[in-house]
Amino acid sequence: MTTMKNVLSAAILLLLAACGSEDTTNSSTVDGGDATRPRVALVMKSLANEFFVNMANGAEAHQAANSDQYELLVNGIRNESDLAQQVSLVDQMISSGVQAIVIAPADSKALVPALARAVAAGIVVINIDNRLEPEVLAEYELRIPFIGPSNREGAKLVGDYALQDLDSGSEVAILEGIPSAFNSIQRRTGFEDAVAQAGMKVVTLQSGDWDQTKAAQLTSAILSQFPELDVILAANDNMALGAASAVGLAALDHKVTIAGFDNITAIHPLIESGAVVATVDQFGDQLAIFGIEYALEVVANGTVLQDRETPLELITAASLQAN
């Protein structure tokens, strides 16, 4: 009986360990096989996040449709701030001999040395999602093109729309993401641009850590402090959802205009009901594809490396109805 228990416990521990290690690399090869096609590695952030899951799914679908063109390796890290793991992923990709790496860096500075090693090994590196810091790139004398939308312009776009019909004395609150993240800084700056242009005032700027519950709690506190608040600009849709639920629970006597960013599915009912006025779609499922296509172009023709901006679209009740 005791041996039985010991064996079982050992098996469970092994299983746990196996899950742990599998989780940490989160790797899947789509279509192995012949060596004539270029091999492209897609190195993502957390594959537990809807945004990156869509991005990876988009890339895999694209590869399936173009399987004669290239091979794809998709890797993600366990949590978005696990830099060390992403650095080791890049090194693994270098040693596995891929022709191109398309990366959504977990950090805009810390990944540069690893990517410099990749470039030195003759690999084409394309930056998507989170832009690498230009100064650090310059330090390593690297040219890594960034393919992606301008988060700042996206935030300005949705901010302008949310503020357009409001009184110039309106009070605005901004919910930013993790304060050190590049995307968060860009979106916050875009919101601030829109508020400044509308001649309004940001009464409070706080970090909801991209998190729905945290944003809801912050919003209720902000509403107690600023009962006359008119606008909440949230740096992602999860925080907009949280803000909307807190506004709903607060049962105010005036309307609070809420805007988000990312266009996740769960925000649609709120946009239709008017609880949230707008969000921005940066075509997340296409972002990796843009990067891959560009990488293939460079591998095939040695195109000159240049940044490329990808499209943004404002999503409102009207545009949801049109679809």
Next chain:
Amino acid sequence: MLRKLNLVFEELFIFIALLLLVMFFGVMAENFFTAGTLTAILTQLPALTVVTIGMTLVLISGGIDLSVGSVVALSAGVIGIAFTVFELPLIIAAALGIVAGGCAGLVNGVLGSYFRLPVFIVTLGMLEAGRGLAYMVTDSQTVYIGASIQSLSLPISGIGLSPSFLVSLGLVVLAQYALTRTVFGRYLIAIGTNEQAAKISGIRTEPYLTWVLVISGLLAGLGGLMNAAYLGASDPNAALGLELSAIAAAVIGGTSLMGGRGSIVGAFIGVLIISVLQNGLAQLGVSEPVKRVITGLVIILAVLLDRWRSR
């Protein structure tokens, strides 16, 4: 009689800490003493309260449950999907979520007591697995549920308190009663104080150690329902790190991490301290780094106060 007096005194001390904190924010933030602030705080704390009740019981028994945050997310995900995709009635969806939490707790409990695996590691495994399952169930997407579930978080007209809050308050009373006035509670304290001695004196410890983790799982499942009700949506990333807030609340309230000592009422005051702190700091609008430093200091000070008292 003496012991009872002592208990009241213990909680009184931490209650004074809470009052000091409230007074501090009352002076610092101009709109802190408003009905809005009170409602905001009471609306947001039920999930943390019920999870903390479970955590406190587990800590008293000498264990720990690191999986509660993930189980909250799993339960919320099950509820969201059952209600929106399978279109089950809300009450059944809610029951499924709570049962999912109970199952996670049962696995923790059986592995921890009958298989003698360290509870710390088993629940750490469940923290991982539960979060993974939450992502699987929801396909890593936030599930919008809507107004029907939010009514649990809305104040009942006339009382001004939400059903979620009333349930969590009722559970605080019930758990405090169970801990101090029932055989189950006495045995938990005995096992937590010295498991070997409890065994020698004839207590079969395994069922109690299993049950306490099942209760913690069920309460985390209920926490998932409350979180989904608060948000009107199921967020697979919900309650990241909630286990640490629950442990902090329990310890602030006088529960020993070594087992054998603790109070549910104290833990509830711990939850109030954490919620008041969160709300007050947001109202002051201090920056994120400052918020974190202050939160950390308050937790440490509260425990320091508790130790100073117990000398």
